[in-house]
Structure formats: C-alpha cells, structure tokens
Amino acid sequence: METQITFAIISRDGDILYRTLDGKEYVVKYEDICQRKLEMVKVAQLTDLPIKDVCQIFGFKSKQTYYHAKGVLEEIGSVGLFPRKTGPKRNYVMSEELVTRAIELRFRTNWNMYAIGEKLREEGFPVRDRMVGEIFEKYRITVKKTPKKRLDGDAVNSSLRRK
Structure with a gap:
C-alpha cells in the first residue's frame, strides 16, 4: 500500500x-531537541532542500549539527540524540578519613592542594584537587605563605646616600 502525503x-x-x-x-x-534533530534528518533526506536551509528551519545554526545527528542515527539510532549527562562521572565522597589525611598532609608538609591531591590519589583516595581546596576552606586552613623579605626604606635611602 502506498500513500502520498503533502504537507508544509x-x-x-x-x-x-x-x-x-x-x-x-x-x-x-x-524544547524537544532530540525530536527536532530527528525531524531535521528526515526532512533533509526526503527533500532536495540544501542542508543549510533545513538546519535553519529546525533552529540549528550550522550544518555540523545535521551531519552529527545523521551519523549518530546511522551508528546507534535515536537513543544517541539524547543529551549526555554532564558533570562528575563518579560521586566523590568527603570521608572523615580523607579529611583527616588531607589536613595531616597540610600541616606536615609545605605542599599546595594540587600536590596533596596527587598524594591522596596515590594512597587510593578518589579525590579531585578542588575537593582538597574545599576541605581547607571548610576547616579554614590557609595555605602557608612564606613572607617576602622587605628592605627598610631608611636603610635603602642611607645606603644610597653613602655612595
């Protein structure tokens, strides 16, 4: 059975x-971005319209969106059009053991949060560097800064006068 449908x-x-x-x-x-991409690919394949025009009709700015959607549909189907979850892939937990070890390393060494994060990962803790910083913020632990040596203004002026 064959049916012909004409639509705008x-x-x-x-x-x-x-x-x-x-x-x-x-x-x-x-708002239904997956459906728009699917419809865009259908219309592009069923008409002689230029890809750029089809993309504009469906609210996409570049042809790259069409070619990406077409490739995904051919490769894995419409499931691939759903937006992927962004953000952390694992749930990082700030355990008491982790907090204790981070603070211990902070006071026993002269390391910054990146070095401490690296050491904690070597020890098997699933930790991001930023989490180490969050631990220090939570417990109001600041990074040790070595004071810069300043010359006294009078000492500088007197040494210049001698010359």
Missing part, C-alpha cells in the same frame, strides 16, 4: 509545525 513545514516561534493540505497539524516543540 512551518517554523513558528522556534516550534516546527507540519500542516497538511486539509489543515491537520503536528507540532514539534522547540
């Missing part, structure tokens, strides 16, 4: 509207 594709307020000749409508919401 309209971009309205970021949404994509499909409208048939008899007035039936189907809307793809702007």
